[in-house]
Amino acid sequence: MKITKVQGFMVGFDCEPPLGNARGMIRRREFLLVAIETEAGHLGWGEVFNAPWAANDYVKNKIAPLLLGRSVLDRLPLYEAMNGLLAYDRRGASRMAQSAVDMALHDAAGQVLGQSLSQMLGGALRDRVFAYASGPFINIEHGYQDYPGQVDALLGKNFRALKPRAGLSPREDGRMVRDLRRQVGDDIGLMVDVNQGYTRAAAIEAVRQMEEVGLLWIEEPLPPEDLQGYAALASHARVPLAGGEALGSLASFRELLSTNAMSVLQPDPTVCGGVTGYMQVAAIAAANDIPAIPHSFGTRVGALTSLHLAAVQPTRRIAEPADYPFVELDITANPLLETPSLAIGPDGCILLPDAPGIGLELRPSELAPWMISHWCVDRK
Numbered sequence: 001m002k003i004t005k006v007q008g009f010m011v012g013f014d015c016e017p018p019l020g021n022a023r024g025m026i027r028r029r030e031f032l033l034v035a036i037e038t039e040a041g042h043l044g045w046g047e048v049f050n051a052p053w054a055a056n057d058y059v060k061n062k063i064a065p066l067l068l069g070r071s072v073l074d075r076l077p078l079y080e081a082m083n084g085l086l087a088y089d090r091r092g093a094s095r096m097a098q099s100a101v102d103m104a105l106h107d108a109a110g111q112v113l114g115q116s117l118s119q120m121l122g123g124a125l126r127d128r129v130f131a132y133a134s135g136p137f138i139n140i141e142h143g144y145q146d147y148p149g150q151v152d153a154l155l156g157k158n159f160r161a162l163k164p165r166a167g168l169s170p171r172e173d174g175r176m177v178r179d180l181r182r183q184v185g186d187d188i189g190l191m192v193d194v195n196q197g198y199t200r201a202a203a204i205e206a207v208r209q210m211e212e213v214g215l216l217w218i219e220e221p222l223p224p225e226d227l228q229g230y231a232a233l234a235s236h237a238r239v240p241l242a243g244g245e246a247l248g249s250l251a252s253f254r255e256l257l258s259t260n261a262m263s264v265l266q267p268d269p270t271v272c273g274g275v276t277g278y279m280q281v282a283a284i285a286a287a288n289d290i291p292a293i294p295h296s297f298g299t300r301v302g303a304l305t306s307l308h309l310a311a312v313q314p315t316r317r318i319a320e321p322a323d324y325p326f327v328e329l330d331i332t333a334n335p336l337l338e339t340p341s342l343a344i345g346p347d348g349c350i351l352l353p354d355a356p357g358i359g360l361e362l363r364p365s366e367l368a369p370w371m372i373s374h375w376c377v378d379r380k
Contacts, residue, residue: 001038001039001040001042001071001072001073001112002038002039002069002070002071002072003036003037003038003039003067003068003069003070003071003072003108004037004038004039004068004378004379005035005036005037005068005376005377005378005379006034006035006036006037006059006060006063006064006067006068006101006376006377006378007034007035007037007364007374007375007376007377008032008033008034008035008056008059008060008373008374008375008376009032009033009034009035009364009367009371009373009374010030010031010032010052010053010056010371010372010373010374011030011031011032011033011299011336011367011370011371011372012028012029012030012031012370012372013028013029013334013335013336013370014027014028015027015028015029015332015333016333017139017140018140019137019138019332020137020138020139020140020165021137021138021165021167021193021195021197022138022165022166022167022168022194022195022196022197022198023167023195023196023197025140029049029334030052030053030372031047031048031049031052031298031299031336032047032048032052032053032055032056032059032100033045033046033047033100033299033301033367034046034047034048034059034100034101034103034104035104035364036067036072036101036104036105036107036108037108038072038108038112040112042072042108042111042112043108043111043362043363044072044103044104044105044106044107044108044109044110044111044357045103045104045107045301045358045360045362046099046100046101046102046103046104046105046107046270046274046301047100047103047270047298047299047301047302047305048096048097048099048100048270049270049297049298049299049302050096050246050268050270050271051092051093051096054092054093054096055093055094055096055097055100056097056373056375058093058094058097059097059100059101060375060377062085062094062097063082063085063097063098063101064377065377066078066081066082066085067101068377068378068379069379072105072108072109072112073109073112073113075102075105075106075109075276076276078101078102078105079098079102079273079274079276082098082101082102083098085098086098090248090249090251091247091248091249091252092248095248095249095271095272095273096248096270096271098273098274098277099269099270099271099272099273099274099277100270100274101274102273102274102275102276102277103269103270103274103275103301103302103305105274106120106274106275106276106305106357106358107305107357107358107360108357109357110356110357110358111356111357113356114356115356116308116352116353116354116355116356116357116358116359117275117305117308117309117357117358117359118308118311118312118352121275121279121308121309121312122312123312124308124311124312124352125311125312125313125314125315126311126315126352127311127351127352128345128347128349128350128351128352129307129310129311129325129326129327129349129350129352130160130161130321130322130323130325130326130327130347130348130349131159131161131326131327131328131329131344131348131349131350132159132160132161132162132163132189132191132326132327132328132329133154133157133159133161133162133163133329133331134163134193134296134297134328134329134330134331135150135154135162135163135164135165135330135331135332136150136151136154136162136164136165136331137164137165137332138165138167138168143168143172144164144168144172144176147164147176147179147180148179148180148183151164151180151183151184152183154331155184155188157344158344158345158346158347158348159331159344159348160187160188160189160321160322160347160348161188161189161190161191161216161321161322161326161348162180162184162188162189162190162191163190163191163192163193163219163328164176164177164180164190164192164193165192165193165194165195166192166193166194166206166210166218167194167195167197167198167206169202170198170202170205170206170208170209171209173192173194173206173209173210174206174208174209174210177190177192177210177213177215178212178213180213181213181214186214186320187320187321188320188321189216189320189321189322190213190214190215190216191215191216191217191218191219191242192210192215192218192219193219193220194206194218194219194220194221195219195220196220196221196222196223196224196246197221198221198222199222200222200226200229200232200233203221203222203229203233204232204233204236206218206221207221207233207236207237207238207239208236210239211237211238211239215239215240216240216264216318217239217240217241217242217263217264218237218239218240218241218242219241219242219243219266220242220243220245220246221233221241224243224244224246224247224252224256227255227256227258227259228259230243230256230259230261230262231259231260231261233261234259234260234261240263240264241261241262241263241264242262242263242264242265242266242293243256243262243265243266244256244262244265244266244267244268244272244281244295245266245267245268245271245295246268246271247267247271247272248271248272248273248277249272250277250280250281250284253265253267253272253281253284253285254284257284257285257288257290262290263290264290264291264293264324265281265285265290265291265292265293266292266293266294266295267281267282267285267292267294267295268294268295268296268302269294269296269302269305269306269309270298270302271295275305275309278292278294278309279309282309282313286314291313291316291324291325292313292325293310293313293324293325293326293327293328294306294309294310294325294327294328295328296327296328296329296330297328297330298330298336298337299334299336299337300336300337300338300339300341300342300360300362301358301360301362303327303329303330303337303342304339304341304342304353304358304359304360305358306327306328307327307342307350307352307353307358308352308358310325310326310327311352313325321348322348322349327350329342329344329350335369335370336370339360341353341359341360
């Protein structure tokens, strides 16, 4: 089934209110959505959330001409062909461009074969995946003060695990998680995301302040390149550390795991090579007996892809609220995420779609309210 058209859609929206984390305020979010179309009209979707503008040019000018006329079923040959285009950049914008295209290839191939993504990967190990709320976020004026009300609202939406942003200061972080634990009780999972915001000394103190409340993990307290820092932090921590969303190459994941600091690995399929790259990283995690949990903070394209990837990961036993793997769900006002396919059930889980590909019904015309630019490369 030959590829006849590749399209790119730059989309975005303003965040109101701005979304705060330890590194600053997110006032606008922009994404690249890549659509691959076959001669029979199948449309597969991929996504870039981190460096969409740079990836946009790379897909349009370097990758799209490579795809035209090739079979959408040749995912591995096309992945290796894209590897040949990366040159020195195996963890930046070109890797993200490759990730989006690989995701779109898998989505389109599933439609051609009449199989869901999880079926194409060998079959789902579960028909629903436990979801955690990615939030609340720091408020530009109130800091953590709005967290209790937002947490109550999330619990009312069936979430059984929450990941608030932290990083104002170690002492304030400790106070925040202790207040939340008293609020939600012992049966709700709590983790925090520091978004690479601390120095080593501050991270060690923050861990000390927060570890008594039974967190499932503390995420990215340090930049991912600070391998010595993670090793030092792990020697002080009595709470699991998580990270990996910012890493693109297999070598970078190998280096991170060499620190023996990570208890949870969080590859993002939009960053680490799409479906193909994610499965390679998950194999490395399995070889180290560490759970792989997909990071996802973008549109419905990335969220549904991550849902299928989580569905094929082995079960890793933990305590409350559920066994790994989890799937991350953005709880902010994100119009590009809204879809009934991501509804949270009473058990805190999202039902796995069984439709072909990732189970997404999205026509390009639906993107019009958020469209910034559009391009198309097709066979003349």
